[in-house]
Amino acid sequence: MENKENLQETLKEETEVNNNEEVEEVKSEEIKFEEEISELKDKNKVLKDENKKLENELNSLKDRFLRMNAEYENFRKRTEKEKKAIYTDACSDVLNNMFPAFDNLERAIVAEGNAEDLKKGIEAVMKQFIESLSKLDVEEIGAEGEFDPNYHNAIMHVEDESLGENQIVEVFQKGFKRGDKVLRYSLVKVAN
Known part of the structure; x- marks a missing residue:
């Protein structure tokens, strides 16, 4: 019986040792998991910070793009308006040089006189018209x-x-x- 008791005692001790080893192993694994979790939390924090920084940069670039696009639209509209104004001014300059010849042609239509007088009047208007062209470098x-x-x-x-x-x-x-x-x-x- 003593053998039996010794055997039970030995089994009990071995079970305790095995249990202690398993507990130590589990504790060791828990520590590893906790370290891994801590590392993952740190990496997660770094990634979140980096993500936030990239989002801020993206928002900044979007804002710059929208502003630049708006500036371009304003520039395009302003240029188109200026181009129309330049054309109108150019036409006005040309026409202002032609109006005196037009006025004299109108006067010639209502003028009375012989053919020789009318011819002299038309020649004078033609000369005036040529001078108008000359002023325009034509x-x-x-x-x-x-x-x-x-x-x-x-x-x-x-x-x-x-x-x-x-x-x-x-x-x-x-x-x-x-x-x-x-x-x-x-x-x-x-x-x-």
Whole structure:
């Protein structure tokens, strides 16, 4: 019986040792889990802070984008308005130079007199009109000499041995230019 008691005692001690070892192992695992949880909490906090910083940066960029887009829209509208104003001003300048010739043509319509007087009046209006064009830096395109496709538009062609090659024979409509820009091509008849 003593053996039995010893055996029970030994079993009891072994069970206690096993239980103690298991408890120690569980405690060790609990400590590891707690450390891991603590690390994860720290990482989570860092990630939350980083996420908040990125959200703030995103909101800042959205705000900048919206402001820049609004500025661009305002710029576009302002530019369009200015462009229309410049065109209106340019038209006004041109027309103000033409109005005196218009007024004189109106007077010529109601004027009484013979053909010679009317002709002199029309010549004076034509001179005034040419002066108006000159004030706008508009020049007549010369139509003498050789045909130049940069300034002339040939609408007729004639064969004549007495004239040179590509010689302008007749002008049907005068052309005009301002600087290097052709406003209207001269309509001409070209020989050979």
